[in-house]
Amino acid sequence: MSSSEAVYLDHxxxxxxxxxxxxxxxxxxxxxxxxxxxxxxxxxARRVAEQSRExxxxxxxxxxxxxxxxxxxxxxxxxxVKGLFWARRDADSRRRRIVVSPAEHHAVLDSxxxxxxxxxxxxxxxxxxxxxxIAPAALRAALGSGEDVALASVMWANNEIGTVSDLxxxxxxxxxxxxxxxxxAVQAVGQVPVDFAASGVDALTMTGHxxxxxxxxxxxxxxxxxxxxPLLHGGGQERDVRSGTLDVAAIVGxxxxxxxxxxxxxERAGRLAALRDRLxxxxxxxxxxxxxxxxxxxxxxxxxxxRLPGNAHLSFPGxxxxxxxxxxxxxxxxxSTGSACSAGVxxxxxxxxxxxxxxxxxxxxxxxxxxxxxxxADVDAVLDVxxxxxxxxxxxxxxxx
Amino acid sequence: xxxxxAMSGGVDSAVAAALAVDAGHDVTGVHLALSPDRQTLRSGAxxxxxxxxxxxxxxxxxxxxxxxxxxxxxxRFTEDVVEDFVAEYAAGRTPNPCLRCNExxxxxxxxxxAQALGFDAxxxxxxxxxxxxxxxxxxxxxxxxxxxxxxxxADQLAGAVFPLGSMTKQRVRxxxxxxxxxxxxxxxxxxxxxxxxxxxxxxxxRRLGARPGPVVDAATGATVGEHxxxxxxxxxxxxxxxxxxxxxxxxYVLGIEPVTRTVTIGTADLAxxxxxxxxxxxxxxxxxxxxxxAEVQLRAHGxxxxxxxxxxxxxxxxLLLGSSQRGVxxxxxxxxxxxxxxRGDLVLGQGTVLATS
Numbered sequence: 001m002s003s004s005e006a007v008y009l010d011h012x013x014x015x016x017x018x019x020x021x022x023x024x025x026x027x028x029x030x031x032x033x034x035x036x037x038x039x040x041x042x043x044x045a046r047r048v049a050e051q052s053r054e055x056x057x058x059x060x061x062x063x064x065x066x067x068x069x070x071x072x073x074x075x076x077x078x079x080x081v082k083g084l085f086w087a088r089r090d091a092d093s094r095r096r097r098i099v100v101s102p103a104e105h106h107a108v109l110d111s112x113x114x115x116x117x118x119x120x121x122x123x124x125x126x127x128x129x130x131x132x133x134i135a136p137a138a139l140r141a142a143l144g145s146g147e148d149v150a151l152a153s154v155m156w157a158n159n160e161i162g163t164v165s166d167l168x169x170x171x172x173x174x175x176x177x178x179x180x181x182x183x184x185a186v187q188a189v190g191q192v193p194v195d196f197a198a199s200g201v202d203a204l205t206m207t208g209h210x211x212x213x214x215x216x217x218x219x220x221x222x223x224x225x226x227x228x229x230p231l232l233h234g235g236g237q238e239r240d241v242r243s244g245t246l247d248v249a250a251i252v253g254x255x256x257x258x259x260x261x262x263x264x265x266x267e268r269a270g271r272l273a274a275l276r277d278r279l280x281x282x283x284x285x286x287x288x289x290x291x292x293x294x295x296x297x298x299x300x301x302x303x304x305x306x307r308l309p310g311n312a313h314l315s316f317p318g319x320x321x322x323x324x325x326x327x328x329x330x331x332x333x334x335x336s337t338g339s340a341c342s343a344g345v346x347x348x349x350x351x352x353x354x355x356x357x358x359x360x361x362x363x364x365x366x367x368x369x370x371x372x373x374x375x376x377a378d379v380d381a382v383l384d385v386x387x388x389x390x391x392x393x394x395x396x397x398x399x400x401x
Numbered sequence: 402x403x404x405x406x407a408m409s410g411g412v413d414s415a416v417a418a419a420l421a422v423d424a425g426h427d428v429t430g431v432h433l434a435l436s437p438d439r440q441t442l443r444s445g446a447x448x449x450x451x452x453x454x455x456x457x458x459x460x461x462x463x464x465x466x467x468x469x470x471x472x473x474x475x476x477r478f479t480e481d482v483v484e485d486f487v488a489e490y491a492a493g494r495t496p497n498p499c500l501r502c503n504e505x506x507x508x509x510x511x512x513x514x515a516q517a518l519g520f521d522a523x524x525x526x527x528x529x530x531x532x533x534x535x536x537x538x539x540x541x542x543x544x545x546x547x548x549x550x551x552x553x554x555a556d557q558l559a560g561a562v563f564p565l566g567s568m569t570k571q572r573v574r575x576x577x578x579x580x581x582x583x584x585x586x587x588x589x590x591x592x593x594x595x596x597x598x599x600x601x602x603x604x605x606x607r608r609l610g611a612r613p614g615p616v617v618d619a620a621t622g623a624t625v626g627e628h629x630x631x632x633x634x635x636x637x638x639x640x641x642x643x644x645x646x647x648x649x650x651x652x653y654v655l656g657i658e659p660v661t662r663t664v665t666i667g668t669a670d671l672a673x674x675x676x677x678x679x680x681x682x683x684x685x686x687x688x689x690x691x692x693x694x695a696e697v698q699l700r701a702h703g704x705x706x707x708x709x710x711x712x713x714x715x716x717x718x719x720l721l722l723g724s725s726q727r728g729v730x731x732x733x734x735x736x737x738x739x740x741x742x743x744r745g746d747l748v749l750g751q752g753t754v755l756a757t758s
Contacts, residue, residue, distance in 0.1 A: 323518060326429070326470050345434045345473045396517035 007333045007381040011210075011310060011371025012159055012187060018212035018260060018372070021253045025214060028249035035246040036235060045248045052255035059262040060206070061195030062221045068238045069251055072218040073186040073207035075231075077107035079220055079242065080182040080203040081153060083228035085115055088150040088180070091227065097122045099142045099152040101134050103160075103354040105184055107205075108153055126154070128354045131295040132163030133306075136173045146177025154181065156188035156204075160338045160351040160367055161294030162311025164192055166302040171200035180226055186210055190261030191269065191308050202226045206258070208250070212372060213257030217250035261372075272370045273297075273309035279368060279379045280312050286387040291315045293352060293365060310370035315352075315361045319393035322346040324366050327389040333382055336367045403427045404562060405515040406524040407507060408462060408469070410454030412584045413526030413565060415461040416573045419580060420564040421524045422465050428524070430462035430469040433511065435478040436595065457584050464582065474510060481505040483595055487608045490632035493659035494732025497701060498593055499549040503527075508557040515560075522560045526573075530566030530745050534558055536685050537745030538738070541569040548701050551736040551751040555686050566745075592701075602633040614662025616644050619655050619671050631657045634664050637728020642666060653727060673725035677708075679735050679752025681716035686749075695737045695749060697722070699729045705738055705746070718752045729757045 008016075033045030050064070057064040070076045081098070088095045100112050102125045115121035124142045126134050134154045143149055152174050157164045167183050174181040180202035188194050190211040196204055203226060207218040222228055222241065234243030261268075277297055284290050293313040299306030316324060321337035328335060338349040348362035368382065406418035408430045421428045432455045455471055462469035482501050489496035512523050528539035529547040536558055539545040553561065565573055577585035596604045609632055616626035626644030628634070634642075638654045644666070646652060653672040656665040677699065691712045696705035697720055707723035720735060731754050738746040 322470060322472070323514075326468070327518065329468055330429070345471050392517070392519060396514050 005332060007378045008373070009333065009335045009368040009370060009378060009382065011374070012162075012308075012367065012369035013336055014209045014215065015212055015371040016373050017209075017214065017253075018257055020260060021213055021257045024256045025249045025253040028252050031248075033248070035248055036237065045246075049246050049248050049251050052251045055259050056219065056255050059259045060189065060204075060219075060221060061197045061199075062204075063197075063224070065239070066196065066221050066223060068220045068222055068242050069246060069254075070218045070220055070242055071244075072209075072216055073105075073184070073205055074107040074218075076205035076207070076218045076220040077105065077182075077184055078111045079228065079231050080205060080222070081108055081111040081151070082115060082231060083241065084151040084180055084182060084203060084226065085119070085121060086229035087227035090229070094148050095150040096120055097124055097149045099124045099126060099139065099149055099179070101126045101128060101154050101354070103128050103132055103158055103351045104153065104155055105159055105186070108155070108182075108184055109350075112153070121150070122148075128356075130355050131299070131306075132158050132161045132293075132351065132355050133295065133301070134165045134170065136166065136169040139170050140173045140176075143174065143177050143179055146174075146179045149177070149179045152179055152181050154183055156183045156185035156194065157192060157308050158294070158351060159187045160349055161313045161355070162187070162308035162369075163295045163299075164188065164301050164304070164306050164308065167199045167201055168302060171202075175200065187308060189258065190265055191310065192305050193265070194262075196221050203228070208254035208257055211257050211261035214250050214253040217247065217254040219254070268372060269305065269309040272374065273305075275370055275374055275376065275379055276310055276312050276368075278376075279370075279382060280314070282379065282383040283312075283314060283386050286383065287316060287390045289317050290390075291317070291361065293355075293357070293361075308369075310374070312368040312370075313365060314368075315357075315365040316390050316393070317361070317364060318397070319364050319390055320346075320396070321363055321365050323393040323396050324364075324389060327393055328366075328382075328385065331385045331389065333385060336369070338365060338367055402521040402562075403519060404429075404522045404524045405511070405520045406430045406467070407511060407526075408432050408458035409526070409590070410457035410584065410587075411526065411590055412577045412582070412587055413528070413570075413573055415458070415526070415582050415584050416576050417524055417526035417564045418461065418467070419465055419576070419582075421562065422467060424564070426524075428465070428467045429520070430458065430465070430467050431511070431515075432458040432469070432471045433478075433506070434471050434473045435475055435482075435506070457587070461582055461584065464580070472511070472514070474506060477510050478502070478506055478595075481510075487605065489732050490605050491609055491659065492732075493631060493657035495635045495730035496732045497549060497734055498595070499546075499701075500552050500734055503549055504552045508553055508561060512557065512560045522562050524562040524564065526565055527563045528565055528570070529563050529748075531558060531561060531563045534686060536748040537566070537741070538748075539566050540745070541571075544570045547738075547746070547748050548698055548734070548736050551685065551734065551748045552683055553685060554683055558685060602630075605632040606630060612662055614664065616642065616664045616666060618646055618652075619665050619667035625666070628662075628664055631659060631662050631664050635728075636730035637672065669727065672727045674727070674729045674757040675722050675725050676758045677720040677722065677729055677735055677754055678713050678756045678758075679718045679720065680755055682718050682737075682750050682752035684750035689749060691718075696740050696746070698736045698738065699726060699754065700733050703728075705740075708737075710737060717755065729754060731755060731757070 033041035035046040035049045053067045054064045171181045182203040184205045189206045202223045204221040209215040295307040348359045352362035404426045408414045486498045527546045528544040530537040538547045612630040615624040618625045652666040655667045697708045698705045709721040711719045713719035734751045736751040737749040
């Protein structure tokens, strides 16, 4: 089946580019100008980049000077984790501890593990609630006096199971003992309310392609007073924290996507949640032993949604996630099993394992993630095939003895 | 047919998948991840299941426009092939892991799963002819892999497709080059994929540790040397015995006794074997009436010899060889063929060598 006919339910992996983004980017791609140059062409490029910075800041509740453009979510996570660790440890050599959730994206987890292996970092893993949430009390207990802690990192919304944590409460706990808090908000921006200043977090990762912008364009929001050692050295762009010529077309695309996603968030979230709820109810009606992973669909945290509105993450006991994915793919339904290693080998989801799920449940899971192009017809397409697909995958078993 | 193409990342399985697409089948590509060690690329080693091989397989699948997945069979492979390999050497036998993999992984675990998921057959890049349920040698005698497929039963063969049997390896590479596959010039794989450096003795030494024992001369019964582990030897082996016996005549390994760890060596006149006894055989079709005359091949790249196949003990076979053979190692497979120079020698079946005399 060609991709144009496919039922695309993997918006948490990437989502189609918005037409307005495509128009803004193609308009910029044909123009010459390095935003660091002093002549007219450079000034014109700089004007577009700085306007984008200001509009992004406004959409995310940050000051323009707090917006650092990067090459995407992975770079932003690496920069925040390593940069904050190095800067804080260099200021006080006792600060070698990183307090982090084991349910983070690999961009955070692998950065932390790299620091532990190569740079003397000690890691304290936070306990994860069965829903996938990190409790402020758990962070408080892990931080202790905070004097030996370089940073804490807790994602705003989980990329696999969609659970939202209360970042404002977590930031308050961290600040009470003088520890900066980073959050990976790649999945949260445009899905749930995200206000950088109001949350109090010190560093926030976001990326463009999860909300209708281009790939390879991201942001690290970094508070003015946060010291962060650069990963990339060179021309001194972006407050000297991230050198490299600005990709103005990507930046304007990222900005247009973000401002639209934030402006339309409430309306879209309501629509996606309704579709998602119908999807989950329909699947469970056909496969009664299917289990919803993560927070309840109508969960509330800090007065807002406790679960991403487009996220449906289910386990199908006795079936293997990659068999389900293959059978759905063959029927034109595109979804995800969660994490895969570089060889493409399906591993039991580290997120589900962190929530205390057993390995079989973690291996038998599928993520359907809805986005701005999702329709009732997409949900119907899943419900048309899910029963026989699960039955067949269960017959094939778990592939092990 | 809906077929599953097992794609190792090598040129053979790439072309086999392409020919299956050309034949009009609905093809899905699968790379089997067999090594529990995912770091093979970073460590620079080359194995059957490195990240690089998975990438090569995926590139071909993408060019063919077919779905592609990686199936993790590391646990099954470790248990059924690698551990079996180590245990066989520890017991003084010489196993064939490729045969074991075909028997228990590719045409068992993978085929079963494929059929449960709705596929009709598994396509591989093996060099052997398969038509009408008859398994025959490849056109390319040097690349023929019928020996390691002879263990398959009629049921397993019914779920197998080997598109490469009627072409030479050179032609396979030409097809790959014509299609622009990057793997067209990729080197042939090693004999044993889970020992990427080719050092079987070193691999076994790491797994089994030092197990020293005597090297005994069969003619005199005298101990003529020491060895670090009988698993380092194979019956019929001539080089690397590490002993010097008075005269200059070459010595061969005649036998390995695992309990006393005794390796017996002797001269060529003592190394000959005229009779082979096997475990209960498997047949690629209906079991033939015993006794009958056939050709038997006693190791992977061995020369077939005429024999008479008769009933042995405990359901096994007793093979009376037409001419004396050296290097018939217990643990190897005795594969029986009905010679057919026109259509390719027909594989009748096989039995694992238990003993010789």
